[in-house]
Amino acid sequence: MTVATAAIAQTNPIRLYRIPDAMEVLGLRRTVIYELIRSGRLRSVKEGRARLIPASAIADYIALLEREAEVQA
Structure with a gap:
């Protein structure tokens, strides 16, 4: 578990986010979330018909x- 994952787990007990919840947490629109999933930049899982984003x-x-920002700086 990374430091960021541990911090999220401590501050928020939610382990799986529905798309609207992930949108709110990340401050991104629905289409951007789905594009990130398609491109492999944001992992997701399916439970039945629901697409869920793990907190990790x-x-x-x-x-x-953050890593990409450091490289560009």
Whole structure:
């Protein structure tokens, strides 16, 4: 578990986010979330017909953005 994943787990007990919840957490629109999933930048799982985003995937995506920002700086 990464430091970011641990921080999210401590501050928010939710482990799986529905798309609207992930949109709110990340501050992104629905189409952007689905594009990130399609491109492999944001992991997701399916339970029945529901597409869910693990809290660890959100933390990993944020860490990816931070790494990319460091490289560009």
